Amino acid sequence: MTKKSYQSIILSDLHLSDAEPEHPKNPLWKLFRQKQFFIDQEFEGLLDQLLKQVEGPIELILNGDIFDFDSVMSLPENGEFPYSAHERRRGLDSGQHKSVFKIQKILEDHNIWVDALKRFLDHGHRIVFIIGNHDLELHWPKVQKKLIRTLGRDENECDSVVFCEWFYICGDDTLVEHGNQYDPYCLCANPINPLIIKKRKKIIVRLPFGNLANKYMVNGMGLKNPHSDQAYVMNLWGFVKYFFKYEVKVQPLLIWTWFTGALRTFFVYTLEGWLPPIKDPLSIEARIAKMAEKANSTPQKIRLLREFHAHPAAYKPFMVLRELWLDRAFFLIFILWGCFQFYSTSNLIIDVSGWWFFVPVFLCLPFFTYYASGVFSDVRAHAKEAEFKIPQLAKAMEVKRVIQGHTHILANKLVGDVQYINTGAWTPLFHDAECSKAYGRKPFAWITQNADGTSSAELHQWKDGKIIKIEQL
Secondary structure, three states: OOHHHOEEEEEOOOOEOOOOOOOOOOOOOOHHHOHHHOOHHHHHHHHHHHHHHOOOOEEEEEEOOOEOHHHOOOOOOOOOOOOOHHHHHHOOOOOHHHHHHHHHHHHHHOHHHHHHHHHHHHOOOEEEEEOOOOOHHHHOHHHHHHHHHHOOOOOOOOOOEEEEOOEEEEOOOEEEEOOHHHOOOOOOOOOOOOEEEEHHHEEEEOOOHHHHHHHHOHHHOOOOOOOOHHHHOOOHHHHHHHHHHHHHHHOOOHHHHHHHHHHHHHHHHHHHHOOOEOOOOOOHHHHHHHHHHHOOOOHHHHHHHHOOOOOOHHHOHHHHHHHHOHHHHHHHHHHHHHHHHHHHHHHHHOOOOHHHHHHHHHHHHHHHHHHHHOOOOOHHHHHHHHHOOHHHHHHHHOOOEEEEOOOOOOEEEEEOOEEEEEOOOOOOEEOOOOOOOEEOOOEEEEEEEOOOOOEEEEEEEEEOOEEEEOOOO
């Protein structure tokens, strides 16, 4: 069967994780992750409709962040492996046996989603998993085998389930990649060699900043959906309003959770970011050749595509401090320390009231406010910068179309003379902590192979049991 015989369906950013139990005493705690908001039935409905509607073989391309390993909070109950006290509070690390446990928990909780994929494969169709930043643990061979077995296939003979390290050439004219490789906060520093050795010879997948921030900070913040920018990308005044509306009742010590989690994120990310990858020089060419074969590409183009990747934020510590708000925290701590020194020194000379400590504090607050209000998140800025690379990417990979996800921002437009599509996100998103004001669509790209050998691609969405073409964004 040739590549061009497929009808290709591309979607991304499902962010499947384990189900959060209900909390009667704290009903808003991670409400967005409870089963009532799972997208499994909608996904099943889409696949069943495609099976009825599409003639010929279908290639389902799941373009990254299908799974959300760093949000899994389940722990083994039978003592099958040890874990630290911090892992108990914030989730297991990215070692292979722990990653297998995590994918097992995700698949058990999303049995409807699994059954839908099983039926899809039983009809003779094909699935391509492209690894994104939140499912980097799919790099582990045993994780891939566990997923293939759960889908009812033999991992030793299965050619209908393919795992691509970070991109895939669909047909001959479309580059499909998650898009995180152009984001310095979320890229896999070395997708060819993603593993590192930590102390005590522990081998793990090197996780990017975004994953670690999700694990060490957001996993301890029960009202913040890590995949909704509105939950955490705010200015100072936005944080204050959100805190007094929700957090003061649910998590009054949120600032401590944030500060300790941010510090851990910074130090772990910085230290792991400088560790050398595990690589075997004698087998590297064979590995690249195998990656190229799965991606319908060539080893030369794999090396070429890597040259477009962003520089990891780990090499710019102040950039990471700003994204974590630690620069503002340290600035405020410095102000308070300086004011205390001024007050205590003055008190040695003349007996003054403790209220005088606050005089220099109030004098310094305008400077702090001015600095804090002028610092903005770089997340959206880097998403825009990535679009500028689209024409060069297409030229280098000899394609006419680029399809990405990652940013959760739907797009279907021309960038230069290249069609650029972003498939948005399927993960549940809400404007409020009560999860009563949902937003977003269930979008996907559909590539049709034409009789003259060309292809066309359009954005669609699954809505109210129907496939609807998205005409305007």
